[in-house]
Amino acid sequence: MKPNAHFQCINGCEPTYSLSEVIYTCPKCGSLLEVRHDTAELKKKSAAEWKETFASRYRSVAEPDNSGIWAKREMVMPDLKPENIITLGEGYTQLFHSEKLNRLFGIRELHVKLCGNSHTGSFKDLGMTVLVSQVNQMRKEGVPIRAVAAASTGDTSAALAAYAAAADIPSVILLPHNKVSLAQLIQPVANGSLVLALDTDFDGAMKLVQELTQEKEIYLANSMNSLRIEGQKTVGMEVVEQLGYKVPDWFIIPGGNLGNVSALGNGLLLYKELGLIDKLPRIAVAQTEKANPLYLSYLKNFEEFSSVTAQETQASAIRIGNPVSVQKAIRTLRTFHGVVEQASETELSNAAAKSDLAGLFSDPHTGVALAALEKLIAKKVISPDESAVVISTANGLKFTDFKVHYHEEKLKEVMSAMPNKPVLLEASIDAVRRAVDERIDRGLRG
Ligand SMILES: *Cc1c(COP(=O)(O)O)cnc(C)c1O
Numbered sequence: 001m002k003p004n005a006h007f008q009c010i011n012g013c014e015p016t017y018s019l020s021e022v023i024y025t026c027p028k029c030g031s032l033l034e035v036r037h038d039t040a041e042l043k044k045k046s047a048a049e050w051k052e053t054f055a056s057r058y059r060s061v062a063e064p065d066n067s068g069i070w071a072k073r074e075m076v077m078p079d080l081k082p083e084n085i086i087t088l089g090e091g092y093t094q095l096f097h098s099e100k101l102n103r104l105f106g107i108r109e110l111h112v113k114l115c116g117n118s119h120t121g122s123f124k125d126l127g128m129t130v131l132v133s134q135v136n137q138m139r140k141e142g143v144p145i146r147a148v149a150a151a152s153t154g155d156t157s158a159a160l161a162a163y164a165a166a167a168d169i170p171s172v173i174l175l176p177h178n179k180v181s182l183a184q185l186i187q188p189v190a191n192g193s194l195v196l197a198l199d200t201d202f203d204g205a206m207k208l209v210q211e212l213t214q215e216k217e218i219y220l221a222n223s224m225n226s227l228r229i230e231g232q233k234t235v236g237m238e239v240v241e242q243l244g245y246k247v248p249d250w251f252i253i254p255g256g257n258l259g260n261v262s263a264l265g266n267g268l269l270l271y272k273e274l275g276l277i278d279k280l281p282r283i284a285v286a287q288t289e290k291a292n293p294l295y296l297s298y299l300k301n302f303e304e305f306s307s308v309t310a311q312e313t314q315a316s317a318i319r320i321g322n323p324v325s326v327q328k329a330i331r332t333l334r335t336f337h338g339v340v341e342q343a344s345e346t347e348l349s350n351a352a353a354k355s356d357l358a359g360l361f362s363d364p365h366t367g368v369a370l371a372a373l374e375k376l377i378a379k380k381v382i383s384p385d386e387s388a389v390v391i392s393t394a395n396g397l398k399f400t401d402f403k404v405h406y407h408e409e410k411l412k413e414v415m416s417a418m419p420n421k422p423v424l425l426e427a428s429i430d431a432v433r434r435a436v437d438e439r440i441d442r443g444l445r446g
Pocket residue numbers: 122123124155156223254255256257258259260261317318365393394
């Protein structure tokens with residue numbers, strides 16, 4: 001059987017490569033590879049038939065249909081044998097919305113895609129199930145892979161560690177020492193990975209893992225490896241399904257290494273090509289001021305790009321100064337008439353806190369995206385009459401220090417606009433009644 005998906009250089013250099021080859025960049029021009037699909041094959045089914053197929057698989061109890069990724073396997077990894085799939089039930093996450101949220105952010109229709117409600121607590125699960133399943137298949141076919149390795153700001157390592165443990169494949173994690181949260185570090189430790197805490201930053205760890213994986217027996221799991229993108233690309237596909245195939249005006253997504261924005265774009269482009277949607281949204285990438293190389297390049301119309309030295313930020317997973325997928329991201333932004341916005345520590349923290357008042361529990365990266373939304377509305381780039389989907393990339397429960405310190409007004413560089421401090425009281429019913437009367441009747445929260 002002819003394979004339906006293969007690697008090809010993003011610049012279209014020949015030849016193409018099998019997905020079972022250990023290769024990440026183009027030997028001719030050095031650019032990243034991407035997975036190309038045989039869309040003629042996919043078009044043999046009509047858009048209506050695909051919608052029907054996905055609807056029938058939605059929330060199935062049977063593996064692999066019970067995964068949001070593998071329910072779309074023909075469009076993700078058509079050549080992967082079902083018995084080699086390593087799934088932990090990723091995808092199919094909530095698309096949060098409420099009138100209160102719309103009101104708080106001053107826009108007609110805001111949805112927040114809660115990718116952090118996933119096995120390891122971030123969207124990285126979407127890509128890792130694909131990568132680890134493919135490695136599982138390659139090992140069974142006799143490709144000598146001793147271990148899978150990744151550099152990580154935290155969430156990639158958590159996802160790699162869990163999926164590798166589930167597949168019984170050794171994993172190696174290269175982390176910047178003291179720059180990720182304890183909750184993030186503890187996941188790979190618990191899952192039995194070899195965890196190497198290095199005296200460097202993320203960009204330094206990334207450089208080392210690229211050197212380590214020159215040796216083909218150690219397989220690279222960073223998003224430089226475009227297999228990750230194939231899983232992550234389902235996020236936009238899933239969102240439009242949840243909206244009844246109505247395309248929102250905007251997607252806003254936090255960006256660090258910039259693999260995820262191109263993944264979002266790829267999924268939507270595929271749906272457009274196959275006729276499942278009839279238009280494309282615009283895309284805004286949100287960066288922190290502390291690691292904003294794409295924002296700086298955007299200001300120059302993407303005519304030049306320079307890496308920066310990323311500074312300390314609450315949004316630690318996007319503390320990346322030299323993003324490996326920048327070329328892909330710029331291409332996506334050009335296709336989607338995209339913009340880039342940045343957020344300060346105060347802006348991201350207050351935006352996260354504001355969304356929490358609608359019932360969310362937003363992590364700092366989602367805070368960056370929400371702050372960008374507010375700023376783009378203020379700049380009239382996004383109109384209050386439009387609809388927007390914010391991609392929430394991680395679970396706020398991984399960042400309890402961020403939350404605690406926000407409400408204690410102890411976050412570095414942050415002016416907490418809406419701190420909510422517990423009231424210390426004597427244990428008497430009078431004191432409790434008084435506190436309730438004082439605080440609830442006056443409607444402090446509007
Ligand atoms: C990895 C990550 C990002 C950034 O994704 P990129 O593909 O590197 O741009 C954003 N938020 C969280 C929580 C992440 O873990």
